[in-house]
Amino acid sequence: MTDKNFVGAGMDDSNQNHALERKRGSGARQVYDLLRDEILDLRLAPGSAIDEVQLATRFGMSRTPIREALVRLAGEGLIETLPNRSTMVSNIDFLGMHAYFDALGLMYRVTTRLAAQHHKAGDLDSIRVHQAEFKAAVEAQDALAMIATNADFHAAIAAAGRNEYYARFFERLLGEGRRMLRLYYQSYDDRLPSRFVDEHEEIIAAIEARDVEAADRLGRAHSEQIEAQIERLLTRHDRLDIVL
Amino acid sequence: MTDKNFVGAGMDDSNQNHALERKRGSGARQVYDLLRDEILDLRLAPGSAIDEVQLATRFGMSRTPIREALVRLAGEGLIETLPNRSTMVSNIDFLGMHAYFDALGLMYRVTTRLAAQHHKAGDLDSIRVHQAEFKAAVEAQDALAMIATNADFHAAIAAAGRNEYYARFFERLLGEGRRMLRLYYQSYDDRLPSRFVDEHEEIIAAIEARDVEAADRLGRAHSEQIEAQIERLLTRHDRLDIVL
DNA sequence: TTCTTCAATCTTGTCGACAAGAAAAATACA
DNA sequence: TGTATTTTTCTTGTCGACAAGATTGAAGAA
Incomplete structure (x- = not known):
């Protein structure tokens, strides 16, 4: 509840810059791991929107591996993706x-x-x-x-x-x-x-x-x-x- | 690569031809559903290889939605994907x-x-x-x-x-x-x-x-x-x- | 002003193309 | 003849581009 959520565009240099060569098959995995952690540690607030291009620039890669990571996260219910519309971090199901x-x-x-x-x-x-x-x-x-x-x-x-x-x-x-x-x-x-x-x-x-x-x-x-x-x-x- | 689209070299005409217009967001879903059924009904034998391009031509769509479907199937453990190598239908775990x-x-x-x-x-x-x-x-x-x-x-x-x-x-x-x-x-x-x-x-x-x-x-x-x-x-x- | 209609814009879904690894094939060598 | 090495081919992972659908904003009518 008292959570600050900076999802802002490219700001601190902590971990968005990965222009350096990364191994071939590991792009999606990397994005998946990091996003999952950010979601589960509430650094990404529930309900906040997820923008593919923004992530792409942040991670310095194309939208394709980002997309794969998002599909996996959606499969685990951590994000919800409205068809043809925005995808967002799943809300916490208090009722459940x-x-x-x-x-x-x-x-x-x-x-x-x-x-x-x-x-x-x-x-x-x-x-x-x-x-x-x-x-x-x-x-x-x-x-x-x-x-x-x-x-x-x-x-x-x-x-x-x-x-x-x-x-x-x-x-x-x-x-x-x-x-x-x-x-x-x-x-x-x-x-x-x-x-x-x-x-x-x-x-x-x-x-x-x-x-x-x-x-x-x-x-x-x-x-x-x-x-x-x-x-x-x-x-x-x-x-x-x-x-x- | 160049288009290698042999008319007679594929499999039978049962259900691969979907050149007709399909709705925008439904490509991956369609592939997912059908592949899942084929796997679970043992029409796709455990261990058999899965070729993306073949599926792409079969369903009449690009590799991208195929890939999304495969990622989802892999998330459910129905197929196994070796990094950079072939993906195959998961084996049945008799020991388990x-x-x-x-x-x-x-x-x-x-x-x-x-x-x-x-x-x-x-x-x-x-x-x-x-x-x-x-x-x-x-x-x-x-x-x-x-x-x-x-x-x-x-x-x-x-x-x-x-x-x-x-x-x-x-x-x-x-x-x-x-x-x-x-x-x-x-x-x-x-x-x-x-x-x-x-x-x-x-x-x-x-x-x-x-x-x-x-x-x-x-x-x-x-x-x-x-x-x-x-x-x-x-x-x-x-x-x-x-x-x- | 407020509501409706239409155009601009933005995001996603899909596509074709290319490069990197790996498997298969072909060649060289003992 | 059998083995090691190179080359070819094949499949996957990634990319940039484009189109469809949706959202937003502007323009027009009441």
């Missing part, structure tokens, strides 16, 4: 927030369960690495880092669960919802209780012990806790902005 | 079959539950229409129609559940897995027991009665039955082709 966190919670549970069942040797190392990063982010009170590292943590768990379909869906949820998660974290004033870190530790322990029931219980607790907080957030939110 | 049906079964349960909770006035009508079509397809022993109408039936239930995220994931699973489902149905020799139709009826009844527990139980039964059949299918399959 409950549904979103319901799905997210279910994925927490399912992936944690499966990880407890199917994890193999190196999986726990990977999970622990991400947990350490998450812990550091929480201690540093860096909301963006918390979201990213939390997503990585759970993505690692999902990978250990050995189900590509859940993993892909989960990663997509974690990505697509980064903007909603941003609001969620803001409901804690970006200072996450250390309890969250502890819960992660318990989850790791349950997975390591291959205790499926404990894993499920923890995943469910994690999820229900989020649910409750979202409930608080939504009621508060409904009062603040009467949306449209 | 168990994972696939696990996810599918969970979605059966979740969406049925939610439909029992949240369905509104017109939802049941839509569901019943699709159920009637499914029944007709089963009686006609038309496997492709069974897959399509079954997908529509469950998609309608998912829509009644009022959770966009589950619905999208579910639809994606049902679409993406049409090829696997084809095999699954073939394990019944494309003659589905009428019990499947009856199960659908029970599901409808549970939803209408808003009996969440019954809905969940039925969804679970549906899912477990699939699971069992897949188990039989897989063991039989593992014995027949030693993959690779």
